Amino acid sequence: EAGxxxxxxxxxxxxxxxxxxWCNPISGHATLYWYQQILGQGPKLLxxxxxxxxxxxxxxxxxxxxxxxxxxxDSTLKIQPAKLEDSAVYLCASSFGQHLNSxxxxxxxxxxxxx
Amino acid sequence: GDSxxxxxxxxxxxxxxxxxxxxxxxxxxxxxxFWYVQYPGEGLQLLLKATKADDKGSxxxxxxxxxxxxxxxxxxxxxxxxxxxxxxxxxxxxxTGFQKLVFGTGTRLLVSP
Numbered sequence: 001e002a003g004x005x006x007x008x009x010x011x012x013x014x015x016x017x018x019x020x021x022w023c024n025p026i027s028g029h030a031t032l033y034w035y036q037q038i039l040g041q042g043p044k045l046l047x048x049x050x051x052x053x054x055x056x057x058x059x060x061x062x063x064x065x066x067x068x069x070x071x072x073x074d075s076t077l078k079i080q081p082a083k084l085e086d087s088a089v090y091l092c093a094s095s096f097g098q099h100l101n102s103x104x105x106x107x108x109x110x111x112x113x114x115x
Numbered sequence: 116g117d118s119x120x121x122x123x124x125x126x127x128x129x130x131x132x133x134x135x136x137x138x139x140x141x142x143x144x145x146x147x148x149f150w151y152v153q154y155p156g157e158g159l160q161l162l163l164k165a166t167k168a169d170d171k172g173s174x175x176x177x178x179x180x181x182x183x184x185x186x187x188x189x190x191x192x193x194x195x196x197x198x199x200x201x202x203x204x205x206x207x208x209x210x211t212g213f214q215k216l217v218f219g220t221g222t223r224l225l226v227s228p
Contacts, residue, residue: 004158042119042204042218043159056215091159104216106158 002026004107006092012113018080021110025073025094031055033104034067034077035091043091049075050098082114117142119205121219128195128226136190136222138179138205146207148172148181148188149216153202162190162203195226 005024013019025032030051035043046065048055052072060067064083069075079086089109095102122137140146150162150172163172168183177192188205205219 040220042206042220043216044218045215048215093159103161103164104159106160108156108158 004092004094004105006090006107006110008110009108010111010113012115013082015084015114016081018078019082019112020079021077021090021092021112023075023077023092023107025075025092026105029094029096029105030072031095031098031102032069032075033091033093033095034075035093037089037091037109039088046077055098079112082112084114087112087114117146117207117209117217119207119217119219121203121205121222124202124221124223126222126224128224130197130226130228131194132226134190134192134195134199134224136203136205136224138188138190138219140186140188140205140207142186142207142209144209146209148179149206149208150177150179150188150190151204151206151218153204153221155201159204195224197226197228200224200226 007022032049034046037043046060047057047067049069052069067077089111091109093104093106095104118141120139147166149164151159152162153159163174165172165181171180179188179190202221202223204221206216
């Protein structure tokens with residue numbers, strides 16, 4: 001099966017600019033996740049979707065970050081305006097369901113550098 | 116809050132050496148425990164998991180046992196290969212219904228020939 005697709009692979013922007021990341025999950029996977037992985041740290045969940053609804057966005061900095069999954073398939077994550085501390089790898093993952101026996105499949109991530 | 120603590124890396128070993136990567140957790144409930152691996156240039160992959168105390172997860176020669184009494188889930192392999200060089204993440208999910216993975220900081224393993 002095709003894996004989780006993310007683009008772009010790399011992005012360099014200046015602070016205060018905006019940026020968007022795209023994710024296409026595995027076909028049929030209802031649950032989609034965005035994680036932020038800062039260098040030297042483990043991934044941190046930003047937002048979780050079940051189909052096109054938000055399940056958990058408690059750690060999403062909503063003053064600058066937004067995410068949508070309008071048709072319940074692919075998703076975009078946006079940062080506006082970006083700060084230096086947003087430099088990180090942004091990982092998208094998907095799973096068939098929400099229950100524990102539904103493993104997460106991760107994309108290769110988008111590496112963001114904010115200068 | 117719920118958290119996972121891993122030993123710092125990098126862990127540097129010669130091929131065929133024995134590997135242990137320590138992982139301990141703090142959780143309010145009874146979590147399921149996971150090890151994920153990230154090979155260079157690739158996405159995170161599930162390596163193994165254990166869902167209750169005393170369970171042993173295993174895959175590709177790696178093993179980890181869920182120890183409730185010591186709140187630990189150490190990763191072991193009897194004989195590492197160069198191809199095992201990667202970053203290993205310990206993680207937990209609380210058994211509360213929906214999946215919210217909490218990751219440790221990761222441990223880089225470097226295996227030399």
